[in-house]
Amino acid sequence: MATRIDGKAFAASLREKVAEGVATFVAKAGRKPGLAVVLVGEDPASQVYVRNKHKMTVAAGMESFEHRLPADTSQEALLALVDQLNADPAVDGILVQLPLPKGLDENAVIQAIDPDKDVDGFTTASAGRLATGLPGFVACTPLGCLMLLKDQLGDLSGKNAVVIGRSNIVGKPMAQLLLQESCTVTIAHSRTVDLPAVVRGADIVVAAVGRPEMVKGDWIKPGATVIDVGINRVPAAEEGKTKLVGDVDFAGAEATAGAITPVPGGVGPMTIACLLYNTLEAANRREGLA
Numbered sequence: 001m002a003t004r005i006d007g008k009a010f011a012a013s014l015r016e017k018v019a020e021g022v023a024t025f026v027a028k029a030g031r032k033p034g035l036a037v038v039l040v041g042e043d044p045a046s047q048v049y050v051r052n053k054h055k056m057t058v059a060a061g062m063e064s065f066e067h068r069l070p071a072d073t074s075q076e077a078l079l080a081l082v083d084q085l086n087a088d089p090a091v092d093g094i095l096v097q098l099p100l101p102k103g104l105d106e107n108a109v110i111q112a113i114d115p116d117k118d119v120d121g122f123t124t125a126s127a128g129r130l131a132t133g134l135p136g137f138v139a140c141t142p143l144g145c146l147m148l149l150k151d152q153l154g155d156l157s158g159k160n161a162v163v164i165g166r167s168n169i170v171g172k173p174m175a176q177l178l179l180q181e182s183c184t185v186t187i188a189h190s191r192t193v194d195l196p197a198v199v200r201g202a203d204i205v206v207a208a209v210g211r212p213e214m215v216k217g218d219w220i221k222p223g224a225t226v227i228d229v230g231i232n233r234v235p236a237a238e239e240g241k242t243k244l245v246g247d248v249d250f251a252g253a254e255a256t257a258g259a260i261t262p263v264p265g266g267v268g269p270m271t272i273a274c275l276l277y278n279t280l281e282a283a284n285r286r287e288g289l290a
């Protein structure tokens with residue numbers, strides 16, 4: 001039976017460490033680190049995440065600047081806000097909540113963020129820095145996955161890692177991080193031939209495809225470490241109710257894996273904790289304290 005990796009507890013202890021780092025920063029810089037979050041429109045899931053981010057930012061001792069804009073906000077107005085935040089000395093980190101409402105050019109807005117304030121790690125500058133090993137910001141979800149993996153396994157070098165999914169915000173940066181840790185990395189995706197066989201060779205599986213319970217228990221190599229990035233809302237057994245499941249068939253994989261993250265309570269909480277971690281890092285760098 002696999003060890004359950006408690007991402008919720010790990011995230012709570014990371015947020016405590018960040019809070020200590022914030023106190024040190026305040027003593028030296030005479031101000032709080034600041035995180036600006038921009039939410040456009042009324043997407044209910046986004047509102048929940050933004051509220052949680054705000055609460056945890058404040059709890060870590062940071063300044064939280066929330067900018068809520070109507071769904072019909074123009075591209076120009078949004079870009080003007082990003083410019084204003086780029087120029088604001090009290091703002092160390094900028095996060096524009098995705099997805100943006102239809103009609104807005106997501107890529108143009110993300111690329112407008114100053115890479116030194118890109119605590120989401122979504123700009124091409126951040127992606128390029130990661131790929132070439134330069135200091136920058138790593139996207140929060142893959143960074144959180146890496147922290148959990150290192151905590152579980154220690155040295156990752158020489159391990160066979162299979163990342164399922166090739167998105168710019170999870171799959172690709174995850175593969176870069178694992179490569180940096182000297183794993184042998186395979187990126188699998190919808191066109192991969194015989195995915196079960198590919199996954200069976202993996203010491204580390206990171207599932208980030210957004211398909212509920214797609215990765216089956218009998219694909220998992222005995223003792224492998226399984227990181228489930230998926231957060232899929234599906235109908236529950238009880239009529240009219242829903243529940244969250246990952247991209248991995250948890251019950252099946254738990255029997256074979258060495259360790260596995262649950263959903264919820266695995267990778268999700270790490271994402272916000274890493275956002276705070278990156279924001280403190282941004283503040284320290286901007287003040288020459290890093």
Ligand SMILES: Nc1nc(=O)c2c([nH]1)NC[C@@H]1CN(c3ccc(C(=O)N[C@@H](CCC(=O)O)C(=O)O)cc3)C=[N+]21
Binds near residue numbers: 095099120244267268
């Ligand atoms: N610019 C931008 N950056 C993001 O990082 C970003 C974004 N846009 N848009 C939306 C996604 C989603 N996301 C999550 C964060 C925390 C949980 C989380 O804490 N999940 C809990 C469960 C929450 C629940 O019950 O719904 C868990 O897995 O245990 C999930 C998802 C950040 N995102």
